[in-house]
Amino acid sequence: MSLFMENLISNRLGGKMFGKDTTIYKFEKIKRAKRAAIQENPGVELIDMGVGEPDAMAHDEVVKVLQLEATKKENRFYSDNGIDEFKQSAASYMQKRFGVTLDPATQVNHCIGSKPALALLPIALINPGDVALMTVPGYPVSGTTTKYLGGEVYNLPLLHENNFLPVLDSIPADILKRAKFLYINYPNNPTGAVATKEFYEKVVKFAKENDIAVISDAAYIELSYGDEPLSFLSVEGAMEVGIEIHSLSKSYNMTGWRLGFVCGNEHLVKAFATVKDNNDSGQFIPIQKAGCYCLDNPKLIEHTKAKYARRLNMLAKVLRTHGFTVNEPKGTFYLYFGIPKATVSGRKFENAEQFCDFLIREKLISSVPWDDAGNFLRFSVTFDAPTVEAEERIAKIIDERLSTEKYIF
Ligand SMILES: Cc1ncc(COP(=O)(O)O)c(C=O)c1O
Known part of the structure; x- marks a missing residue:
């Protein structure tokens, strides 16, 4: 950026320091981890549980x-x-x-x-x-x-x-x-x-x-x-x-x-x-x-709502079999659950950001971490799956990938 424009940026955006902040924010970290995971595991499907947008088109x-x-x-x-x-x-x-x-x-x-x-x-x-x-x-x-x-x-x-x-x-x-x-x-x-x-x-x-x-x-x-x-x-x-x-x-x-x-x-x-x-x-x-x-x-909403309820139930079951405490939500399309402290194989997680990074890089499962009030992960059930069979396939992949570790809570 030219010096001329640097001097003009408002203080609320950081003034002269605008654009020079080297902190890497949560969503950028996720993006980078996803990119690295895909590069290191060619041909392996990345399961994206991080997208907060409906997968379907408008009616x-x-x-x-x-x-x-x-x-x-x-x-x-x-x-x-x-x-x-x-x-x-x-x-x-x-x-x-x-x-x-x-x-x-x-x-x-x-x-x-x-x-x-x-x-x-x-x-x-x-x-x-x-x-x-x-x-x-x-x-x-x-x-x-x-x-x-x-x-x-x-x-x-x-x-x-x-x-x-x-x-x-x-x-x-x-x-x-x-x-x-x-x-x-x-x-x-x-x-x-x-x-x-x-x-x-x-x-x-x-x-x-x-x-x-x-x-x-x-x-x-x-x-x-x-x-x-x-x-x-x-x-x-x-x-x-x-x-x-x-x-x-x-x-x-x-x-x-x-x-x-x-x-x-x-x-x-x-x-x-x-x-x-x-x-x-x-x-x-x-x-x-x-x-x-x-x-x-x-009434248009009913089908969409039933779809999310089914998916939330499906994924909560999978997570529970691996020891996670998951309450199905009373609303939204998000599952919000606490992270493990470690794995039996020796991995330790101090916060949700670390566990999220582990899931992306080693299990190719992407999600969103929240460390503001406790350490939680958010899975969004808006993944792209046009049929119930396609939803079950995604749940099965998550189950299989989580099965290769034992988690300590
Ligand atoms: C809590 C909450 N409020 C508002 C929005 C914004 O929704 P929109 O601008 O699409 O109406 C979102 C989007 O993710 C949200 O999660």
């Missing part, structure tokens, strides 16, 4: 809506803060699925996927010196923007002994005083935990007592197993203190399409819409129309 009928709408001249414009039809579908969906009543005109706004919404929301809430309460391990996007804005992040660990729910009474008083929002995400990536009604009620009380807004990230809400999924907004008082972000990415196999919506507290939705209006010009109208089709037909 045919959804693709057809996009195709048709893309041919209409009236759909070519900027959509700004979104078309009314999408707001209406989102509001009806929230009513039908979660019993949440919203005014589509004032309490719903589309977003170009939930990631940008999470990145933009701190602009509506954070002044320099303010604090964002973020759960770890987790999706860090709102925390990153908070830091860009001169705010601070306070991490709330999600521990197994607390069912991966944050302990809100543990937050120091000086942090609480400066805290502006609490980010929660259930069903949770990566732990697979879901929230209870009691927990959400506690969150509402906490928010009211401490004047803290709640951002509920519901990206995986439709991938809930067992009990009916619970929206934070369905809990009494939640609408006063928070908003919820929904995404079509995971439930409708539409990650690349980029569509979601923010809903809930009218004032915060309005503030979000103002920030968004100054950042983007809205998602392509035909994509919003295809999104309406999805939200009007949530």
Whole structure:
């Protein structure tokens, strides 16, 4: 990089030091280990359990809506803060699925996927010196923007002994005083935990007592197993203190399409819409129309959900036979489980990153390690397998490769 440009980069990106950081981050380490493993083991299939994106395409009928709408001249414009039809579908969906009543005109706004919404929301809430309460391990996007804005992040660990729910009474008083929002995400990536009604009620009380807004990230809400999924907004008082972000990415196999919506507290939705209006010009109208089709037909999700439940069960069984303690998740498509301390053959693992590296290089099984609150590995069951037989083949390969060691926990 030229000296000229080095002097111009903002302090929030490191100023002159931007691009010179030699730390190798987790995902880059995984990428490098995968490359090395493939090179050293030509012809051996790398089993990738690390991908956090659905393996399937969006449903045919959804693709057809996009195709048709893309041919209409009236759909070519900027959509700004979104078309009314999408707001209406989102509001009806929230009513039908979660019993949440919203005014589509004032309490719903589309977003170009939930990631940008999470990145933009701190602009509506954070002044320099303010604090964002973020759960770890987790999706860090709102925390990153908070830091860009001169705010601070306070991490709330999600521990197994607390069912991966944050302990809100543990937050120091000086942090609480400066805290502006609490980010929660259930069903949770990566732990697979879901929230209870009691927990959400506690969150509402906490928010009211401490004047803290709640951002509920519901990206995986439709991938809930067992009990009916619970929206934070369905809990009494939640609408006063928070908003919820929904995404079509995971439930409708539409990650690349980029569509979601923010809903809930009218004032915060309005503030979000103002920030968004100054950042983007809205998602392509035909994509919003295809999104309406999805939200009007949530039954589309059932097949996808059954597929993930089957795969989670299959893999949990395999891992258990090798001594891992694995609880099948109540939501998401992730298995989150503790790592062994060592192998009988003498390998030692101080953290999940080391165990993940071992699995990639020696077993050609890729995953994602989490060392933020305990040492856990995340297997995503979104691997590419078009049939049940293909899924069973993958499970069998994992079983065989794990069988060549004995693990000590
Ligand atoms: C917890 C969580 N929130 C939000 C997102 C972003 O989803 P999207 O931007 O595709 O809606 C992800 C993606 O992996 C996620 O895991």
